[in-house]
Amino acid sequence: MLDLLANPNTQWVLVGTMLLGITSGVLGSFALLRRQSLLGDAMSHAALPGICIAFIIVGSKEMLPLIIGAGITAYIGTYLIQAFVKHSRIKTDTAIGLVLSVFFGIGIVLLTYINRNATGNQSGLNEFIFGQAAAMVRSDVNLFVIAAIALLTITFLLFKELKIITFDREFAQGLGLPTVFINGLLMTMIVASVVIGLQAVGVVLMAAMLIAPAITAKYWTDRLDVMVILSGVVGGLSGLLGTLISAPISGMPTGPLIIVSSCSLFFLSLIFAPKKGLLTKAIRLMRLRKSTSQNQVMQGMYEFIEETGRNNLTLDDLTRVQPLSGLRLQQTIKRLQKRNWLQSSTQTYQFTDKGIKEAHQITLNQRMLQMYSMHEMQFAHLPMEKNNWDFLSLPNSEQQPLFKLLSKHELFPSVLQERTEDQ
């Protein structure tokens, strides 16, 4: 591995793929938030005819003209998509798929034409389809460095404007920002980042370079600035991983490995991200279910006692007051017993002293929530959602009107009432 890293050629490839990852990650964040991820797919496919036309005109595999040609047709493709959507009843997804496949078809026609008719060294254009990072040479990388620095600098300088236009275009217009210009600039930058990635990743897979890092970053933050930086890091890291894994294995394509790396990072984030990950969500849901079913059983029992005055319920009574499924009821009862809120004696369950206080609080809170919902306008100033609907932690002065309402509707929890009034 170290030998490989010492190889100057590998170093250039490494620098190239990392830069590509960083720029496409950064600009991909904007594309993702504007719900234009698949536009990148169309752009990269639409670049192919441009590459071929540039080759036919210039007659050699010079990188700069090829990239300019690619940029021009990619831009035309993007423009056509927007024109189709704007001026006809064609929907965005159809327009994207149409431009993508037709431009690629034109590209294939030109490519085959070049392969069959051109003289001299024309091989190597095919590598744009699937990418060939290993074919990057120093002059290519120099070009990428310049392009990447330019793109990142513009993004940095215009960050505020790009942010506003991404989230609220009308607001940006209202502020007097030149929205058309900034919009066009952003589109041009996305095209540029797609085009410089083509040689390494290829036309077919380039879309993933815009999407995967950005959506990965989105799982870790809600802030655009953090997301853009993270996305750049993820992109760069995928470039690094893909190149390092593919380098020692002969014939192993770098582009697909870069894509697999960035997609794997996405899948990991999808599952394990601390706030939005599926695992966290599942755990949160399970906890919520547990506490809700506990509260339901406690309140049900409390209300049973309120009605009948009997602090001993059979399992049948419990099922009647709180229709949880059998297994869940069993589990909940066990959990309540463990917390020493319930105790059982011959076929019946009753509250412990601690348990009945707890049930009183739960019931009180629940009924205060009822009052709150009935008179929502009156209590609109209370930050209940932030408070996790915990009415008991409100200052006494805020609780009083709710208590009054409870008494009015004769809903004040009554089992422990005498004791509360004593206090």
Added chain:
Amino acid sequence: MTYTMWIILTASLVSVACSIVGVLLVLRKMAMISDAISHTVLLGLVSAFLITQSLDGLAMFIGAAIAGILTAVFIQLLNSAGVQADAAIGIVFTFLFAIGVILVSMFARDVHLDVEHSIMGELAFIPWTTVDWLGIEGVPQAVWMISIVLVINIILLFVFYKEFKLSSFDPHLAAALGIPVVFLHYLLMGMTSITAVASFDAVGAILVVAMIIAPPATAYLLTEQLGKMFIYSAIIAVLSAISGYYFAAILDTNIAGMMATMTGLFFLLAFLFSPTHGVVIKKIRNRFTTYSNDEA
């Protein structure tokens, strides 16, 4: 049948089969799913080859069809896990396609599983692999495959026509009426998969996408009726196939690519000159009405 006729016949069958599923996909705003499925077919083909160690047609077909349906399932899963729709499609198909490319270059490089071929297709080779079946001799394997798929598509379309129609235009009403919307969704995904697979070897992924999206989109600009949309898009698809073949022959270039180009050309014509939705026609009509208003 001559060599040329076989190629045109194959391409026409492919284009009609594609345009049938295409109309439904375009109306349901799921056009890009076809792009995803036609790419992931490659992974199915490679996996089938690695498991069976042969290039047996049926195994390949089943493998690729499974890959296609799995693509749809994965996209749905990501979607319901909260990933926005476009990103879900983009991630799933690039990931599966990348794995396909890696597997090919690791294990199947010497086999007839050229990745480039899978994208561009090579219609010119079609007439040379023939299979005798049902006592009919000398019919290319690709023609058999795509004919069977076409028949399946047509039968399913006729059987579920009303259901497809309603669930395409008003999915909520369809669900409320008890039409099995989810079943129809996966049925359509299945149809897309087998169509993509059968067409894949003959014409390549990219023409499959072009044929699925472009002729229906063109027809969409020409008519307001679903039945006519199917017929128009089939006609446009066949016209693209035939004209594409002859242009390719003149320029000595890739046939599938030229056919895709032609679908684009037909769309552009409809976009500009469709009597009801054409941009140019609308402009002319606007000018005319403004003048007559001025006079009045």
